[in-house]
Amino acid sequence: MLMHLFRLIWNRKLSNLLIILELTLAFVVLYFVSATALHLWSMYNRPLGFEWQSHYSMTINQGAEASESDMERLNGMIDRLEQRSDIDWVHIVKQALFQNWHWSTSINHEGDYIQTYMNTLSDGAAEDLGVTLLSGRFFNEGDAGQAWLPVLINRAVSERLFGEGVDPLGQNINPPSEDQPDQEQTEYRVIGVIEDFRQSGEFWGDEYYVLARFDTSRNDTFANSLVIRPQDGLSATFEASLLQEMTQMAPSWNITVRPLADYRQDRIRSVMTPIILSGIVAGFLLLMVAFGLFGVLWQNVTRRTHELGLRRALGASAADIFKQITIEMMLVASFAIVLGTLITIQFTLLGTFSSLNWMTTIKGSVLAAVVLLMLVAICTLYPGWIASRKQPADALRYE
Amino acid sequence: MSAPAISLQQVSKVYQTDRVETTALDQINLTIPQGEFVSIMGPSGCGKSTLLNLMGLLDAPSDGDIQILGQQVAHLKEKQLATIRNLKIGFVFQSFHLVPDLSVLDNVEIPLLYRSVSSSARRQAARDALERVGLKARMSHYPTQLSGGQQQRVAIARAIVGQPAILFADEPTGNLDSQMGKEILSILNDLNQQSGTTIVMVTHDQHQAEQTGRIIRIHDGQMIH
Numbered sequence A: 001m002l003m004h005l006f007r008l009i010w011n012r013k014l015s016n017l018l019i020i021l022e023l024t025l026a027f028v029v030l031y032f033v034s035a036t037a038l039h040l041w042s043m044y045n046r047p048l049g050f051e052w053q054s055h056y057s058m059t060i061n062q063g064a065e066a067s068e069s070d071m072e073r074l075n076g077m078i079d080r081l082e083q084r085s086d087i088d089w090v091h092i093v094k095q096a097l098f099q100n101w102h103w104s105t106s107i108n109h110e111g112d113y114i115q116t117y118m119n120t121l122s123d124g125a126a127e128d129l130g131v132t133l134l135s136g137r138f139f140n141e142g143d144a145g146q147a148w149l150p151v152l153i154n155r156a157v158s159e160r161l162f163g164e165g166v167d168p169l170g171q172n173i174n175p176p177s178e179d180q181p182d183q184e185q186t187e188y189r190v191i192g193v194i195e196d197f198r199q200s201g202e203f204w205g206d207e208y209y210v211l212a213r214f215d216t217s218r219n220d221t222f223a224n225s226l227v228i229r230p231q232d233g234l235s236a237t238f239e240a241s242l243l244q245e246m247t248q249m250a251p252s253w254n255i256t257v258r259p260l261a262d263y264r265q266d267r268i269r270s271v272m273t274p275i276i277l278s279g280i281v282a283g284f285l286l287l288m289v290a291f292g293l294f295g296v297l298w299q300n301v302t303r304r305t306h307e308l309g310l311r312r313a314l315g316a317s318a319a320d321i322f323k324q325i326t327i328e329m330m331l332v333a334s335f336a337i338v339l340g341t342l343i344t345i346q347f348t349l350l351g352t353f354s355s356l357n358w359m360t361t362i363k364g365s366v367l368a369a370v371v372l373l374m375l376v377a378i379c380t381l382y383p384g385w386i387a388s389r390k391q392p393a394d395a396l397r398y399e
Numbered sequence B: 001m002s003a004p005a006i007s008l009q010q011v012s013k014v015y016q017t018d019r020v021e022t023t024a025l026d027q028i029n030l031t032i033p034q035g036e037f038v039s040i041m042g043p044s045g046c047g048k049s050t051l052l053n054l055m056g057l058l059d060a061p062s063d064g065d066i067q068i069l070g071q072q073v074a075h076l077k078e079k080q081l082a083t084i085r086n087l088k089i090g091f092v093f094q095s096f097h098l099v100p101d102l103s104v105l106d107n108v109e110i111p112l113l114y115r116s117v118s119s120s121a122r123r124q125a126a127r128d129a130l131e132r133v134g135l136k137a138r139m140s141h142y143p144t145q146l147s148g149g150q151q152q153r154v155a156i157a158r159a160i161v162g163q164p165a166i167l168f169a170d171e172p173t174g175n176l177d178s179q180m181g182k183e184i185l186s187i188l189n190d191l192n193q194q195s196g197t198t199i200v201m202v203t204h205d206q207h208q209a210e211q212t213g214r215i216i217r218i219h220d221g222q223m224i225h
């Protein structure tokens, strides 16, 4: 039966070629939609690496008159906050969470360079934020005054720079460059490996992240962002009293207090809005492809009413006809899927889209293939069912 | 005594189109014993094809009972009807009805696709059937590459490839010249005599009809005695 159908498909190669092209187009569209959806979904489901649910973000804009005493004043404010009985803890997280503040830099280990995002956190911040420590330790006061800066690297950096065999703990990264000795570079020493710290939230796609220690005892530095954890959860009264107290201490500063959850919402919204819009566009595209497919397949089956009627006259049951149409279309669709995969793999090979790694490519292709086969099944089985319900005599009269 | 090949009791067929009702067959009673070669004659539009379609289980009657080889078909499921068509019945159509995208051999093997026959046995049976109609040499041709008479012989090969007990032929020579017609008729005669196949043939050719065992005449959907 299969060989018979193969010959039939082959002999109808011209009209089948059109269907295959249409199906290939549908596959490519489906592939991009599903690969994007899968990529977003996997990003969304990756752990952030820190907690945000009941925390406040306090951000400071010093205005025009930044001065040397700013850090002193900030330390005073932190002391005051720590004294409040309704506050669990206060920490500096220099690059504010869920906001568009980023610090990106190049680091290297033995000449192996990577571009990474970084952040500086005061002592206790990492553990209080619930950062998962894989090995080593967090920062503490003993780290002050060393020739090197203690850093925590995330798993991706560790795997990239040190690989399997080497223990990253105690290793130096970014040591003074030997060919440019005059250029001053900070030497980082790895004191711990953390799971992750996806600073900008669920849709943060970059992999590499490094946390450095913020030294509050230095005067030549400043941080515009604090994370505060109230004792009794989020409340408007707490927010208001906090803002009032802080503004009194630094009237010239512009201070904002807002739940981290709000920033996270903003973040998700700003990512999701264009995605939803393009999702709608892709949806329409898919709908059009589906309609086109339905038309082509419908026509393909009705055009063959006569042949199908003949087969029934010669002893095929309605189920046989159904089976034949399904197998034929599945064969044709498989051709299209192979062809489409050859096309979509090019994008991954060429690295056109950074989000298309091999895992997403494979999953996206499988998902696209499944959806396409389902679409083909729906678009063929219905006209097939109609064709097979006709009395053979009626079908034979059909031209 | 074995059951008749075909038995019709009070069989009617009414075609319902938008507003018009056409009574194509009106209470036909007919029995055809096994092994008989019967021809059906009558003016155009009298219901011959309709009758053949009903007997060949290609259409359902509006009323009445049909028995094929002693089996009542009225309450059979679609699947069971298909099985009877496949195993017991061969059909030759006036307009050949070959699949243009399939080779002669592929066309002939179609009935066997719906039986559990190995692919090699199927191809062998198709070659044998083509040999019987004298077309073995054309097996890998396509229908459009054949003459009308050759196409009709392919259709006969396809009808007999499954060795049916009953063969229906709706004007098998209608589109052919008289020489070709003679050849087709002699193939059918051989089949009837050598294999004992019951044959029911619609024809307009009085001379051909006289060579068969019995002539049934139809006028306006009714049998004339």
Ligand SMILES: Nc1ncnc2c1ncn2[C@@H]1O[C@H](COP(=O)(O)OP(=O)(O)OP(=O)(O)O)[C@@H](O)[C@H]1O
Pocket: A397, B015, B016, B017, B022, B023, B024, B042, B043, B044, B045, B046, B047, B048, B049, B050, B051
């Ligand atoms: N599917 C149909 N729908 C409506 N009317 C039909 C249908 N098929 C046949 N008829 C009508 O039934 C009557 C008998 O048709 P049928 O095809 O059986 O005639 P016939 O004897 O085979 O004629 P011919 O010798 O021209 O082939 C005709 O009046 C025809 O118009």
Ligand SMILES: [Mg+2]
Pocket: B048, B049, B050, B170
């Ligand atoms: Mg007719």
